[in-house]
Amino acid sequence: MPVESGSARRSVAAPWMFQAAMGLPGAFVTLVFILFALALVLFLALRGNDGSLLGQGFTLANFEALVTDPLYAMVMARSLVIAGIVTLATVVTAYPVAWYLAFHAGRRRSLILFLVTLPFWTSYLLRVFAWRIILAYNGVLNSALIGLGIIDQPLTLFINSPAAVVITLAHAYAPFAILPIYVALEAIPPSLKEAAADLGAKPFATFRRVILPLSMPGVMAGAVVVFVPTVGDYVTPALVGGPASTMIGSLIQSSFGKANDWPFGAALAVAVMAVILLVGLVTRSVNRRAGGIA
Amino acid sequence: MTQRATASGGWLGPYVIAYLVFLYLPVALIVLFSFNDAVQAAFPLKGFTLSWYEALLANETLRGALMNSVGIGLTVSLVATVCGVTISYLEIHGRSRFATLVSAVARLPLLIPGVVIGIALLILVNLSGLGPSRLSIVIGHVLVALPATVIVLRGRFQAIPRSIAEAAEDLGAHDGVVFRRVMLPLALPAVASAAMLAFLTSFDEFIVAFFLAGTEPTLPLYIWSQLRFPKSLPMVMALGSAILAFSILLAGAAEVLRRHSPGRGPA
The missing domain is CATH 1.10.3720.10 (MetI-like)
Incomplete structure (x- = not known):
């Protein structure tokens, strides 16, 4: 099958770029807004209250x-x-x-x-x-x-x-x-x-x-x-x-x-x-x- | 499908009617008292009035809150649908373990009460310097809407036979083309459902927005602020009735469209 060189190169690059572009929104939302935010809650739960945003020290x-x-x-x-x-x-x-x-x-x-x-x-x-x-x-x-x-x-x-x-x-x-x-x-x-x-x-x-x-x-x-x-x-x-x-x-x-x-x-x-x-x-x-x- | 439905359900028919009455009675009372010429919502009724609806139309703060809610709802609808489409498509067609994990985490908010989502994001937006704002509410509502959009779209992508994508690949289409020209058009009814679901979720959401709102309230936050003042209750009930009427119109229109559209998919 005769393939033009330009499109051949594109079909090598495209899958990687396509996957990345498709994966980015979901990965960002789930990793930052769900997992990282939940981790922050757990972290804050182990801190003492000094009125600041993230508290101080580590405590149970x-x-x-x-x-x-x-x-x-x-x-x-x-x-x-x-x-x-x-x-x-x-x-x-x-x-x-x-x-x-x-x-x-x-x-x-x-x-x-x-x-x-x-x-x-x-x-x-x-x-x-x-x-x-x-x-x-x-x-x-x-x-x-x-x-x-x-x-x-x-x-x-x-x-x-x-x-x-x-x-x-x-x-x-x-x-x-x-x-x-x-x-x-x-x-x-x-x-x-x-x-x-x-x-x-x-x-x-x-x-x-x-x-x-x-x-x-x-x-x-x-x-x-x-x-x-x-x-x-x-x-x-x-x-x-x-x-x-x-x-x-x-x-x-x-x-x-x-x-x-x-x-x-x-x-x-x-x-x-x-x-x-x-x-x-x-x-x-x-x-x-x-x-x-x- | 409908053939196995039998005409009589015995006691079930009356039960369903009683259930629907229970479901609608409180809502009907709100509509009833929104036309009642008294501040107090109690019997006997004092007479018919439209003054609460007039107060509604004249209310500037309310209009601002409504525009806020619509803007936030549309943004949430767009973002949640894009995330839902990409997450579920990669899970079904990407075959990578990471895509499966992302999809599972995207459905996680279903198992987290709104109050926990609200405080988790409150900590996050304060840490990032964004602070409580309309954008923060958008982020919160995307999380609340995401499980439903992913579930709806995942079901749709799963229902499309693999052979269709394989045929397109055999004909020389690479991944992007298969997605854009083949799979996305086939999933379009589900994409529309997901977008609508996300908008409605955001438009009505209070619990998460309560933590993330800055100076500009959404419609539910405005309603909440008015619930404290007995004098503004009739107007709030008029507002509730107006939202209900609008919802019935919209839901009815969506239903009619669904029935009359050719080749409707299981969305």
Whole structure:
């Protein structure tokens, strides 16, 4: 094949240049903005607070304070419980919707998918704030209950409670769990359901032994996209939770704000990441073991 | 595909309706009270008014915040899409271990709460001298949007048969041409989805932007600043309703386009 010398030289140089040009943006963003920034957090967590940007000296005092003061263990436990309940509630309530979408929706499927994803397009702050309007002392729920003659004084028990945080977060993140579960259910060949039925499995047994295990990757993906943002949320506790619902995200936020103790805030952030890693590893191993039995 | 859908879902149909009501009820209340002639959001309703929407149109600070959010959103959309395309393309077609690693790290922010991304970048931008600014918010939002763009585009590049790229190579196209003339056009619907997803993510993002904002707020930051003042709540609700109406229009238009476009890909 006759090849012109100029283009031959170019085809030698081009692959290297092409790879470099293509690789540069991704490498820069991931190495500098993700890995280096996370390394900075870890570094700062090991420094003492002297008001300067990177602190001074090397110390484990931040982590010691985290471990010895029971307040932090309590806030961390509360964050985990709240995020855990929210994750469980969103996944369990989303599953039937995903099921309906995958197996029964028919021509209505795209309409329902559209309706389920639309809240993605509305402001997260306003979705949270809507619950403040509903639950507030002079809010929608109290005024409606008074209007209906059920109570005569506004109740204080709705707003500023951990329960308010749970319901608000469960609502704000509700649609996030549907899509991954739907995608997983969609991918299951209908022949497997028919085969289970032919072998005499009742519908519930088919669900428990065939469909549920096969949809577990979707369930896990849905759980991750709900759990991670909720465990670090500081907006919802601030808007509807009150002081009794302070979460770990609220503490990190105030460490970098009012409290102005960046190294300690960094240590809190490291602790959150460690907890997420731990929860991830535990669920994965439990999931594997369950998958092995089924 | 639709053949195996059955008409009746038993209790599932009513359940889905109840679920959608739960999903939309709080949002509907915001719309309802944005037309209510009272500062307090409570029953009974006091009468119909458009004054909160008039206040919205007259608000200069709000317009500035809106323009900020749109500008940041468009920049984020461009940067995140370019990164998403290159990262996922190199992972699928470059076959290098480094490309696989970069792709894995690019999806890492999915496992990091926004508050941690926010403080990590706050330390970084202060260290680099950039400081909190619009550019800092762009960086933060690119990180938040990157996992979704990489996941969408990776799925698309994986779905394109390898034989197409190999055929182009056999016909003498070198890497750059294969990418530009063959693979990128084939992935275009997914590129558009990724760009839109990145814009929407940025437009609504508050948690990371809170740490990285300088003197010029984005729309969510402006909303946050107004939530403290009971008097401005009706206007904030009018703003929320306007955003919702605009979103429905945009999402509806995107849906119509998707259905009527010939050769739509799984995007």
